[in-house]
Structure formats: structure tokens, C-alpha cells
Amino acid sequence: MGNVRLRRWLNQPIVTYLFLGLQTLVFIVAYFFPGMIESQGAMFGPFVVYYSQYWRFITPIFIHFGLMHFAVNSVVLYFMGARLEAMYGHLRYFFIYLLSGISGNLLSFALNEAGVQSAGSSTALFGLFGAFVVLGIHYKNNYAIQVLVRQFTLFIGVSLLFNLIDSSVDIWGHIGGLLGGLLLGNVFGLPQRLRDYSIHIRIISGIGFAFLVVICLIYGF
Secondary structure: OHHHHHHHHHOOOHHHHHHHHHHHHHHHHHHHOOOHHHHHHOEEHHHHHHHOOHHHHOHHHHOOOOHHHHHHHHHHHHHHHHHHHHHHOHHHHHHHHHHHHHHHHHHHHHHOOOOOEEOOOHHHHHHHHHHHHHHHHHOOOOHHHHHHHHHHHHHHHHHHHHHHHOOOOOHHHHHHHHHHHHHHHHHHOOHHHHHHOOHHHHHHHHHHHHHHHHHHHHHHO
């Protein structure tokens, strides 16, 4: 009975719940202590450069500016994250989400003006979009995957269009997350279908991700 319960628990999107729980906790703390979380954890390039606050490449993933920002990203994470976690598995999904968020923050750090402050899980969410696109490329004959890819590709296009219109949105963070997700989706692959992924493509994608990180750090500093 205990093993059955454990398997059922492991079949749940536990990593998605973890990320949702973290950003909910951060949002609650930020509500009771206005400005504290944002000032200490949002992406703000000058503090990274001059005060070596490197945690700002990670912490912005869990910080949101306002209830609507938090609610929209949480809903998207819940529905999309659960689907992708079921496909990639807990550990692969964990790294795709987190590393995509970091790559988004790195590109934001490298290309935004020095005084721009940004945060939000959308950097990592765009990474999930990218990972879905990779699935669509590898499994063109899988109807269920193609339906999901079309839905999320449309969402990506609309989101990027609004990014161009709304100057308050960190478009570089979204693009960085998307690039990270595209590369990492190839690097990790589906655990039960790794034979469908060329080892050469996986290696090139890994090198591409490392190159993205290094270039962003060099350009940002």
C-alpha cells in the first residue's frame, strides 16, 4: 500500500507544485513587506556588476510585480508545467524550467539598459514554450503533441507581439528564456525516447546554451 501511494505521489507534477509554492510564498512575503523582496531579488544589472549579487540571475524567477502578474504566470505554470513535467520527468523538467529562467535573466542583464528592474516567472515559462516547440519538431506525427505545440506557439507569438507594444515588459528576458528552452529541450530529451534525439544535436545544443550564458555574462559586465 505504501509503495502504491508513493508511486501515485511521484506521478503528480510535484516540481510544478514546488515552483508554484515558492512563488506564492515570495508573493505573500512581498505583500506584507512592500519593496523588500523586489529590492533584494529582482534583476537589476548595476547591483550584479558592482556588488556581485549573482543570486539575481535566479531569484527574479519567483518574484512578481502585483497580483495580476502573479496570477497570470501562476495559471500558465500550473497548466503548462504539469503537461511538460509528465513528458520530461521531474528532474529534466526542473532543470529546463530553472535554467531557462536563468538564461532569460542573463539576456535581460546583457541587453537591457542599466536602470531597468525586472522579475517574473515568464522567463522560465517561455523556456517551457521552447521545450514544447522542440517536441513538435521531433514528433511531427504525434497529433496530441502537435495540438499542444500549435496552442503554445500561438501564445508565444501573441505574447511577443504584446511585448513590443508594452514597454513595461522585459522582452529580452522572454527571448532569453525561449532560446534557453529550445536548446535545453534538445539537451535533455524525453527520457523514454532518447534514441529519437541525435547525440550530435544534443551536444551542439549544450554548447549553444553554454555559449549563450558566456556571451551574456561578457556583454553584461
